[in-house]
Amino acid sequence: DAKTTQPNSMESNEEEPVHLPCNHSTISGTDYIHWYRQLPSQGPEYVIHGLTSNVNNRMASLAIAEDRKSSTLILHRATLRDAAVYYCILRAAYSGAGSYQLTFGKGTKLSVIP
């Protein structure tokens, strides 16, 4: 799997936007970019995913660079509940053994300041 690089930690003030970056310079043309997050004492949860175009859902937005070598997860208004570790994960778009697992890195620990 292609590797992703994220900052170890970030801080945000409550109710302000947060931009969480992810570098994936070795991404292949068929890799999807997925984001999961893990709230304290919980299992990871899906946030959003995309391939080339920017994506929006009720939780967040995903901005993907034109060359796809980086992406940014955008939380429009951070709340205290958004304090979590955010993981940027690449998933290959092919079938076969070994292709369905999620490969977690260290992620970015987001702290939200009241």
Next chain:
Amino acid sequence: EAGVTQFPSHSVIEKGQTVTLRCDPISGHDNLYWYRRVMGKEIKFLLHFVKESKQDESGMPNNRFLAERTGGTYSTLKVQPAELEDSGVYFCASSRDAGTYNEQFFGPGTRLTVL
């Protein structure tokens, strides 16, 4: 819709003992995955079931670990005998389909402590 449930939430055992973890996936989800995070390291994949069949067990660390999913519903992960390095949090996840587009729904995890 009930989420993925795991039992027990915590387990403390002594080295050499046996422990069995249970995972109940979301109803209708054919795909079930086990992951774990040990010693403050990253979350690592263990194995993937499609219904009752093991699709991918490439992440299983050694033969002390045995996963089953009889009848394609709940799954168990047995560690026998447990070693100190098995301490960590074991997560189960499920998904309706296994493709790249399908999100995996995770349970809250079982925290295993081996003394």
